[in-house]
Amino acid sequence: MNERLQDIQGFLREILVPRIERGDTVLDLTSGLGRDTLFLAQAVGPHGRVHAFDIQVAALAETRRLLEEEGVADRVVLHEADHARVREFVTEPVKAAMFNLGYLPGSDHSVTTQARSTVRALQGVLELLMEKGVLVLTVYRGHPGGEEEAGAVEKFLTALPRKIYSVLEGRYINQGNNTPYWILIQKKRGELG
Ligand SMILES: C[S@@+](CC[C@H](N)C(=O)[O-])C[C@H]1O[C@@H](n2cnc3c(N)ncnc32)[C@H](O)[C@@H]1O
Numbered sequence: 001m002n003e004r005l006q007d008i009q010g011f012l013r014e015i016l017v018p019r020i021e022r023g024d025t026v027l028d029l030t031s032g033l034g035r036d037t038l039f040l041a042q043a044v045g046p047h048g049r050v051h052a053f054d055i056q057v058a059a060l061a062e063t064r065r066l067l068e069e070e071g072v073a074d075r076v077v078l079h080e081a082d083h084a085r086v087r088e089f090v091t092e093p094v095k096a097a098m099f100n101l102g103y104l105p106g107s108d109h110s111v112t113t114q115a116r117s118t119v120r121a122l123q124g125v126l127e128l129l130m131e132k133g134v135l136v137l138t139v140y141r142g143h144p145g146g147e148e149e150a151g152a153v154e155k156f157l158t159a160l161p162r163k164i165y166s167v168l169e170g171r172y173i174n175q176g177n178n179t180p181y182w183i184l185i186q187k188k189r190g191e192l193g
Helices: 010-018 035-044 057-069 083-089 113-128 144-157
Strands: 025-027 049-054 078-082 094-098 129-139 165-169 181-188
Touching: 010 035, 010 094, 010 129, 010 181, 025 035, 035 049, 035 057, 035 094, 035 165, 049 057, 057 113, 083 113, 094 113, 113 129, 113 144, 129 144, 144 181
Parallel strands: 025 049, 025 094, 049 078, 094 129
Antiparallel strands: 129 181, 165 181
């Protein structure tokens, strides 16, 4: 068990570990410094596939560097593209997907994920998600546009049909209103019924 529950990404990775099998295809929609991409690449093993997206060249360069350093770059496809376009690049069913919204730490804070493209990306990923597949998000509200994005994500996800999706949310309740929180979605089954 992750000892630091203040680390949401670490917490979410532990939720994903038992749900990802070797050989799976998975997605990182916000590769950033590549830490989640690395986790996913290790989880799917040498015969799996990770598609990782970012709109910043510097983020993808850092992700590539980390993957090469760890010897897992061979199973990762890096896309310099808006994650709203995920369906253009990924056609196979996916077992798991990660979104870590907001801006890249240590870089230009004006480049952040945006409500409209995040919701489009979510739509695309849910279409690709396999039955029993899981999608996790970390949501921030502190930066400009963060509240609007969080609201749009919430609106989209609360309207998902309960027969097909389980949608859970978790947040710190002792740390003020602007702390990040997580959302976990599982596709219970692939079709309406
Ligand atoms: C919080 S950081 C991700 C951190 C990353 N998960 C890690 O482990 O280092 C958010 C990233 O989303 C990227 N981003 C912003 N808008 C995007 C979009 N429309 N499509 C893809 N990536 C985007 C930013 O460039 C930034 O690198």
